[in-house]
Amino acid sequence: MHIDRFELHVPDDAIDDLRQRLRATRWANATPAPAWQQGADNAWLRELVAWWADEFDWRAAERELNQQPQFMADVATDAGGQRVHFVHRRGVGPKPYPLVITHGWPGSFVEFHALLDRLCDPAAFGADPADAFDVVVPSLPGFAFSPAPAMPGASAFQVADRWAALMRGLGYDRFGAQGGDLGAGVSIALASRHSQAVDGIHLNFLPSSYEPTVDAANAPFTPAEQDYLREKAEWAALEGGYAHMHATKPQTAAASLNDSPAGLAAWFGEKFRAWSDCDGVIERRFSKDTLLTNLSIYWFTGSIGTSMQMYWENRLQPFRFAAGERVLPPVAFARFPKEINHPPRSWLERVFDVVQWTDMPRGGHFAAMEEPDLLAADMRRFFRRFR
Template structure:
């Protein structure tokens, strides 16, 4: 594996072009409706666009990002952007953390600090991690695969090669959203290298087989399956678009930063424990740093491609099939789905289950202290 240092360098021309597009936004005529009832609220979007154009300082955000130890790895013919943060402690444990959509490697900036240097946050240095945070292929600075076919399963294969190239023969994995899918695929396909996985989301396509000798679905499991279908019908339009017509959506979102802000901003509000007020959880600068990564890398279209690939390669387990490495699950109350423990136990050895007091889909940004402590607790058994 080839590894070289990486530094973000967005040109002045790209920044000027973004600001021009924002200032020249052609605003849609909207039928009067309650705020956020029919999607992104127009008043919020106008304020977001104005701040992005006139007050957001990308150069300051870029300097902060470039303080992270970033690299570009060449792994099995695929270039992968990765942040590799060495732990501060007597024997850091290697952990690969994978983001999802509409997140990015930036999503983990606060969590990674707490994991790599726990003593700085009042925890034991014995719990330090070497934190590896790659960008999924087609997200941010990881180029899209040259050919179709890369789902979370192929990403898991890449991550094993990446971790071994960094010197880690055995390691742990953590993730939510698409990152949960990659982590499950790591455990299912690469048990000799993966000690255990920590999840704060269950992949939407996860479906255990229920054979003649298995217990029938419980009431809680049946309620979960119904709730998941109801959510997909009312809230899953974005995912259906990504999974069936990603290139149509990409044409619009790659051309309009206001459209990109609407598409992504609405998800941060709907999926987080923010009580309807985005800035209770995320500052404008945090939201716009993440948005700007999508914009400047022109990766919104390639990021959606993962949904297409995952639809063609869903998680399906045969009757009696088990995933060997143990699993921890952190259940945040404002997550978008709430599987019962028994649903996971049909396939996994659930070694740790935590019902969190608060937090939502973007747990690493919303509740980094809670998530970090849960991760520390689970992986102590492998040190």
């Protein structure tokens, strides 16, 4: 496997073009609806766009991002080769444990920086240095600096095959996996397809396509499972329009979002507000600069359209398990109160060996950004058994 060092550098003319587009935003007419009721609030969006155009310092963000050791690798599997961007940070401890963490949408490798500090150098945060990790954070195909796949089929299953090959190429014969959102699906696929290499997986989200085969005679739905399925369906009807668009007509949405940074900010900002434990005030959890660093990665790489492709692929290859089918590596689940779904433990136990379950006191969908201390402590506790 060929590996090159990677360093971000966006050309000056790309930064100038972004600012010109932001300043020339053609604003949609306001409606009489209350703020945020029908999507991104116009006043909040205008403030963010103005900050992005005139206050946000991309070069400072770029310097900070380049402090993380980043690489590009040519990763080959039976499905062909794929160029993969990834962070590979070594742990500070007597025997760091190897771990691959996968992001989701609308996130990126950026969302794990605070978590990496805590995982790779636990002693700096008052934890045991024996709990240090070597952490690999790849960018999903079509996200950030990982090129989009040249061929169809890049579902969570194919990505898992690439991550397994990447970890082997880095010298890790056995490792753990962690993820939320799309990254949870990749982690599940890793455990399902590569149990000979994956010790266990830690999840803070359950993919909506996960569906065990239920034998109504022997294992009918419990009341808690019935409530969960009803709540999931209600959420999909009221809040899941974005995912349905991504999974069915991604290129229609991409045409506008790739051309308008204000539109991209609206598409992302509404999700960071709705899915986080922020009580409706985004800046309680995420500064403008934090939001804009992630947004700028999508903008400068032109990856919003290709990032949607995985929704299309996952719709064609959902997580469906046959009767009696089990995922062998053990699973830990951290359930955050403001996450977009809240499966009961029994729903996972139909397929997974759940050995650790944590109901978190606070936090939402972006757990690594919102509550890095809570998430890191839970991960240390789970993966300690494999050291």
